[in-house]
Amino acid sequence: CSYKNEMYGIDHDTKHIITMLGSETQDSKRVPVYLVHSLSFRPQYINASEFTCVPDSIIIYGDKFKIDKIDRVFTAPVRYSDLHADIQGLIPIDKIRGVRFSDTEVRYSMDVTRFVEISKTYQIHPVNVPSDRKLLVYPSYVEAVFKCRYPVNVDATEHVSFVVDYNEFATSLNGKCTVRPESLSDGILTYEIDPVAVDCVLEVR
Numbered sequence: 001c002s003y004k005n006e007m008y009g010i011d012h013d014t015k016h017i018i019t020m021l022g023s024e025t026q027d028s029k030r031v032p033v034y035l036v037h038s039l040s041f042r043p044q045y046i047n048a049s050e051f052t053c054v055p056d057s058i059i060i061y062g063d064k065f066k067i068d069k070i071d072r073v074f075t076a077p078v079r080y081s082d083l084h085a086d087i088q089g090l091i092p093i094d095k096i097r098g099v100r101f102s103d104t105e106v107r108y109s110m111d112v113t114r115f116v117e118i119s120k121t122y123q124i125h126p127v128n129v130p131s132d133r134k135l136l137v138y139p140s141y142v143e144a145v146f147k148c149r150y151p152v153n154v155d156a157t158e159h160v161s162f163v164v165d166y167n168e169f170a171t172s173l174n175g176k177c178t179v180r181p182e183s184l185s186d187g188i189l190t191y192e193i194d195p196v197a198v199d200c201v202l203e204v205r
Contacts, residue, residue, distance in 0.1 A: 025063050025064050025065065026061065026062065026063065026064070027061075027062070027063070027064040027067055027068075028059055028060065028061045028062075028067070029059070029060060029067060030057050030058065030059050030060075031057060031058065031060055031070060031071060031072050031073055032056060032057045032072050032073075033053055033055065033056055033057060033058060033072070033073055033074075033075065033093065033106055034072050034073065034074045034075070035051060035052075035053045035075050035078065035091075035106070035108055036074050036075050036076065036077045036078065037051060037077065037078040037079070037080075037108075038077060038078070038079045038080075039051070039078075039079075039080050039081075039083060039110075040080070040081045040082065040083065041082070041083045041084070041112070042082045042083060042084040044114055044115060044116075044150075045083060045084045045112055045113065045114055045115070046112070046113065046115050046147055046189055046190070047083075047110055047111065047112055047113075048111040048112060048113040048149070048189060049109075049110055049111040050110070051108065051109075051110040052108065052109060052110070053075070053091075053106040053107060053108045053109075054106060054107050054109075055103055055106060056106075058073065058093070058101050058102045058103045059101075059102040060073065060096075060099050060100070060101055060102070061099065061100040061101075061102075062096075062098055062099040062100060063098065066098055066099060067099060070096065070099070073093050073094065073096070073101070074093070074094045075091045075092065075093055075094065075106060075108075076091050076092050076093075076094060078091055078108060083112050084112060084114070085112055086109070086110065086111050086112050087108075087109065087110050087112065088107065088108065088109040088110075089107070089108060090105050090106070090107055090108075091105060091106060091108055092104060092105045093105060093106065113149055113150070113189070114149075114150040115147040115148060115149060115150055115189055116147075116148055116150045116152055117145060117146065117147055117148075118145070118146045118148055118152075118155075118156075118157050119143070119144070119145045119146075120143075120144050120146070120157055120160075121141055121142070121143055121144070122141065122142050122144060122160070122161065122162045123140060123141055123162075124137050124139075124140055124141065124142055124162050124163065124164055124179055124198060125161060125162070125163050125164075126163065126164050126165075126166055126200070127163045127164070127165055127166065128165055128166045128167050129166040130166070132204065133166075133202060133203065133204055134202075134203040134204075135164070135166055135169060135200055135201070135202060135203070136200065136201045136202075136203055137164055137177075137198050137199075137200055138198060138199045138200075138201070139195065139198060140198075142162050142179050142193050142194065142195065142198075143193065143194045144157075144160075144162070144181075144191055144192070144193045145191065145192045145193075146160075146188050146189075146190075146191045147188070147189045147190045147191070148187050148188055148189065149187050149189060152187070154187070156185045156186075156187030156188050157185075157188065159183045159185065160181060160182070160183055160184060160185070160188070161181070161182045161183060162179050162180065162181055162182070162193070163179070163180055163181075163182055164177035164178070164179060164180070164198060164200060165177065165180070169200045169202070172200075175199055175200050175201065176197045176198065176199055176200070177197060177198060177200050178196065178197050179193060179195065179196060179197060179198060181193075
């Protein structure tokens, strides 16, 4: 019987040993999927959501020495121009020789909307200031440009305010504080401000 196994095949125990030896260096880990893309929009259009994919991470399998060097996987390029409507689709993940994937493609999507620009000037308000102190801000106004969803049924910028935080000033080495928005509504897609940081001076009452 043992002579027959030597001549014509490998017995069950031998197969098990070979399988174990061959899998000693096999490993797996989860890595993020990087969505490679090139997008351009029609004038007055902008993305209303992040460009995302599902799944956003996969499990890769292969020799340990090989997958230890892999920190992400890449999709084939997604290319759109003159975007003016929502997009979605399937895109394959680029293969890596000797590595297996739990998923071979991902579904991507992004919302696109038309926007209108609204420009306004706001006074900057200090917040979290102790009652026995006063924080002076220079300059005390900020110019803001908002990109808002179109059509605009209500003024999305009506209840916006811009502030500097006393707690940031207390740990600052040069007295500069970042100007931050408060009460941004869902109708505001993005915004730009000038200046983005201001000088602050403490006045003790």
